[in-house]
Amino acid sequence: MPPTAAPLTAERILEAxxxxxxxxxxxxxxxxxxxxxxxxxxxxxxxxxxxKAALREAVIKxxxxxxxxxLAGVVEGTGPAPEKLRGWLAAxxxxxxxxxxxxxxxxxxxxxxxxETSDQVDQxxxxxxxxLAVILEEGVRAGEFAPCDIAGRARAVLDxxxxxxxxxxxxxxxxxxxxxxxxxxxxxVLRGLRP
Amino acid sequence: MPPTAAPLTAERILEAxxxxxxxxxxxxxxxxxxxxxxxxxxxxxxxxxxxKAALREAVIKxxxxxxxxxLAGVVEGTGPAPEKLRGWLAAxxxxxxxxxxxxxxxxxxxxxxxxETSDQVDQxxxxxxxxLAVILEEGVRAGEFAPCDIAGRARAVLDxxxxxxxxxxxxxxxxxxxxxxxxxxxxxVLRGLRP
Numbered sequence: 137m138p139p140t141a142a143p144l145t146a147e148r149i150l151e152a153x154x155x156x157x158x159x160x161x162x163x164x165x166x167x168x169x170x171x172x173x174x175x176x177x178x179x180x181x182x183x184x185x186x187x188k189a190a191l192r193e194a195v196i197k198x199x200x201x202x203x204x205x206x207l208a209g210v211v212e213g214t215g216p217a218p219e220k221l222r223g224w225l226a227a228x229x230x231x232x233x234x235x236x237x238x239x240x241x242x243x244x245x246x247x248x249x250x251x252e253t254s255d256q257v258d259q260x261x262x263x264x265x266x267x268l269a270v271i272l273e274e275g276v277r278a279g280e281f282a283p284c285d286i287a288g289r290a291r292a293v294l295d296x297x298x299x300x301x302x303x304x305x306x307x308x309x310x311x312x313x314x315x316x317x318x319x320x321x322x323x324x325v326l327r328g329l330r331p
Numbered sequence: 332m333p334p335t336a337a338p339l340t341a342e343r344i345l346e347a348x349x350x351x352x353x354x355x356x357x358x359x360x361x362x363x364x365x366x367x368x369x370x371x372x373x374x375x376x377x378x379x380x381x382x383k384a385a386l387r388e389a390v391i392k393x394x395x396x397x398x399x400x401x402l403a404g405v406v407e408g409t410g411p412a413p414e415k416l417r418g419w420l421a422a423x424x425x426x427x428x429x430x431x432x433x434x435x436x437x438x439x440x441x442x443x444x445x446x447e448t449s450d451q452v453d454q455x456x457x458x459x460x461x462x463l464a465v466i467l468e469e470g471v472r473a474g475e476f477a478p479c480d481i482a483g484r485a486r487a488v489l490d491x492x493x494x495x496x497x498x499x500x501x502x503x504x505x506x507x508x509x510x511x512x513x514x515x516x517x518x519x520v521l522r523g524l525r526p
Contacts, residue, residue, distance in 0.1 A: 282522070285515075292515035296491035304499050320480075320487035327477070328523030 144176055146184045146194070153195045158242045162249050167191060192249060193256065199246050200260045203231045204267070211267045217275025218326055221293070224271060225322055228264070229300040229309075236306040247303040265290045275329065282331040289329070296325050339371055341379045341389070348390045353436060357443045362386060387444060388451065394441050395455045398426045399462070406462045412470025413521055416488070419466060420517055423459070424495040424504075431501040442498040460485045470524065477526040484524070491520050 142148065152173045156165045166188050171178035185191040210224045236243045250257055268290035275281035299305050300318050308314060337343065347368045351360045361383050366373035380386035405419045431438040445452055463485035470476035494500050495513050503509060 288511070288515045289519065291512060292519045295494045295512060295516050296519060298493055299490045316483070317486060317490060320483045321490050324484065324487045324491060324520065324523040326523075327525070328519040328521075330522070 144174065144180050144184070149174065149181055149184055149191070150195050150198050153191060154199075154242070157195070157245045157249075158239065161241070162245045165192070165195075193253065196246065196249055196253060196256050200250070200256065203228070203235075204260070204263045206231055207264070207267055211270050217271055217278060217280045218329070221268075221271050221275070221329070222322055222326060224267065225293075225297055225300070225325075226318075228297075229318060232301050232303065232306070233309045236303070236309060243303070243306065247306070250303070261294065264294055268293050272329070279331065281329040293325055293329075297321055339369065339375050339379070344369065344376055344379050344386070345390050345393050348386060349394075349437070352390070352440045352444075353434065356436070357440045360387070360390075388448065391441065391444055391448060391451050395445070395451065398423070398430075399455070399458045401426055402459070402462055406465050412466055412473060412475045413524070416463075416466050416470070416524070417517055417521060419462065420488075420492055420495070420520075421513075423492075424513060427496050427498065427501070428504045431498070431504060438498070438501065442501070445498070456489065459489055463488050467524070474526065476524040488520055488524075492516055 149170060153165055153170050156169050156173050160169070167181050167185065168178050170191065171181045174181070181191075185194060207224055207227055210220065210227050213220060213223070235246075250260075265287070269286050272281055272284070272286050272290055272293075276283050276286070294301075299308070300314075300321070344365060348360055348365050351364050351368050355364070362376050362380065363373050365386065366376045369376070376386075380389060402419055402422055405415065405422050408415060408418070430441075445455075460482070464481045467476055467479070467481050467485055467488075471478050471481070489496075494503070495509075495516070
């Protein structure tokens with residue numbers, strides 16, 4: 137990419153990093169590779185990200201953040217908690233499946249990167265469990281869900297639907313019958329939340 | 332191992348294969364390796380298993396069969412279906428965790444082998460779903476579980492508890508809090524089966 141007059145923002149660096157990851161896989165995407173991609177000195181990238189680890193953490197956070205932002209929109213929506221929960225689970229499955237199906241190379245690359253930094257996975261899971269907890273609380277308050285240990289049950293809902301969001305299962309997401317399997321698990325979970 | 336006068340049964344060959352797998356990992360365990368282990372000609376092993384693939388299939392089937400046999404005992408037991416289901420899920424988690432914890436090298440080796448032969452995985456899952464279906468049917472007949480599409484719901488129960496039996500998650504089975512997580516998911520599933 138030729139040098140450009142646009143200011144070198146963290147966002148531009150992260151976009152370029154994603155391009156490098158898409159084309160070259162997880163082994164590449166060092167600060168030097170990204171600087172070359174942007175046509176800038178690696179010193180100017182270092183001013184934003186001091187190490188390769190910091191750059192990778194930021195790009196993973198951005199990647200996972202795209203999913204949690206979409207889901208936050210569902211949490212903030214209106215309507216009965218059971219419908220909201222079903223919508224949230226469907227949006228999570230859809231977001232992951234979309235990422236895996238549209239750009240399998242980038243998805244595989246991110247899955248490797250994410251697997252290397254368990255902190256990021258733990259933080260991502262904590263955000264998802266937190267969003268579920270908000271929906272569960274709404275439902276319990278409205279008498280739509282049974283009273284429960286909210287945090288524990290939110291984690292249980294995430295665990296119980298793992299086949300439809302854990303990247304490990306991405307190979308199964310285009311199988312015939314997977315949508316039926318998803319509906320069956322959602323039905324079981326929703327039934328389990330009833331008072 | 333020195334030659335022995337004991338007759339060369341399929342079972343003895345499979346035991347020796349497992350020893351070879353334990354010590355050398357999945358790359359080894361060819362017919363020749365196993366014959367050497369037994370101190371017999373590879374011709375005599377070939378009389379039982381015609382190819383390396385046939386030998387591997389048989390040893391995987393035996394390995395997975397140990398779990399399903401234990402679980403079949405739970406299915407055949409007496410008592411209310413909800414308790415039986417909880418016992419079955421606990422026995423499955425325990426069997427897998429036991430295998431993973433006692434002999435991590437062999438467990439990792441088998442996980443690789445099993446991953447290579449998706450037919451065996453599909454058959455194993457079908458057996459587990461079949462056992463769950465028997466328990467669900469009992470519960471529906473006794474009015475303990477809500478009427479449902481038995482096969483679909485049995486699969487949903489297996490899917491919903493995947494974190495506690497899919498070998499992919501073996502690294503999490505010794506985490507503090509995993510038993511609590513397991514109980515939370517079981518509670519949610521059992522609640523979901525109620526009429």
